[in-house]
Amino acid sequence: MKNFALIGAAGYIAPRHMKAIKDTNNNLLAAYDKGDSVGVIDSYFPNADFFVEFERFDRHIEKLKYEKDTYLDYVSICSPNYLHDAHIRFALRSGADAICEKPLVLNPWNIDKLQKVEENTGKKVFNILQLRVHPSIIALREKVANSKKNEKFEVDLTYLTSRGHWYHTSWKGDVNKSGGIATNIGVHFYDMLSWIFGDVQENIVHVHEHDRAAGYLEFENARVRWFLSINAEYLPKEVKEKGKTTFRSITIDGEELEFSGGFTDLHTLVYKDILEGKGYGLDAAKTAINIVHNIRNSKPVGLKGECHKFLKL
DSSP states (O other), X not given: OOEEEEEOTTSTTHHHHHHHHHHTTOEEEEEEOSSOOOXXXXXXXXXXXXXXXXXXXXXXXHHHHHHSOOXXXXXXXXXXXXXXXXXXXXXXXXXXXXXXXXXXXSSHXXXXXXXXXXXXXXXXXXXXXXXXXXXXXXXXXXXXXXXXXXXXXXXXXXEEEOOOTHHHHSGGGOHHHHOOHHHHHHHHHHHHHHHHHOSEEEEEEEEEOSSEEEXXXXXXXXXXXXXXXXXXXXXXXXXXXXXXOEEEEEEETTEEOOOSSOXXXXXXXXXXXXXXXXXXXXXXXXXXXXXXXXXXXXXXXXXXXXXXXXGGO
16 A cells, blocks of 8 residues: 655545545545645545645655654645646655646656656656546557558547636636646647657647637647637537537547547556556656647747638637
């Protein structure tokens, strides 16, 4: 049984980490979040100590080490994006490996610095890249790898996940803290695309606004038109009529990739891999972080060239 601490316990994604820790038969010793709406902990680890001040959380970890001879094996990080690299450094310097939500960091140079901390501490950083363990995505990667096709695959990626007004008031609506739409809700798709289709050859941004982003990515084996939005107005009519708030679609050469299900336990699968000595580290995160950094810092060209069809609506 491994000992865990969790940073960002009040966040949306935190319960998936709590479930993964429990499902892999490990123990959550302590959790931290400056917000105190964390009653969900009772469903998983009611005996975990909880702190709303980082300094007291830090002190508690030290007391466990020096007074009770209890050491952390892992720190799970679910805090806001812009704090990830700082919390990763805390984990490594506390003698634990870090398991961090995506985006791992906001900028490519943050990864370079974390690699030095890994070297100095002997500890490792693992990123939650859960689409890499999704059965449909694994099958697609194998199909592409075994393809005898001479031309690149034609891919259209559409991801609409409705968010209310609160989104823009929270840290997620602040591009300096979240990285913007493409970083906050798209980074795992860019990771998936590069994992399947190879190196990035071209990255063009058509639109990048507070509620939507779209562009064109060309990989070694694919030409990708992508569209992301948190605005419910972009949901297809049939999706709205069913009362759904999310629409996810990937077509490859006009054929829809079915991967709507199977997301529930992906975090647990990632945790199992990490605990078995596998998992994805800093090097695995680099391509997607470079993609979102370039998107964030590119000047949108407007509706030119290989545009996603949703931009014409």
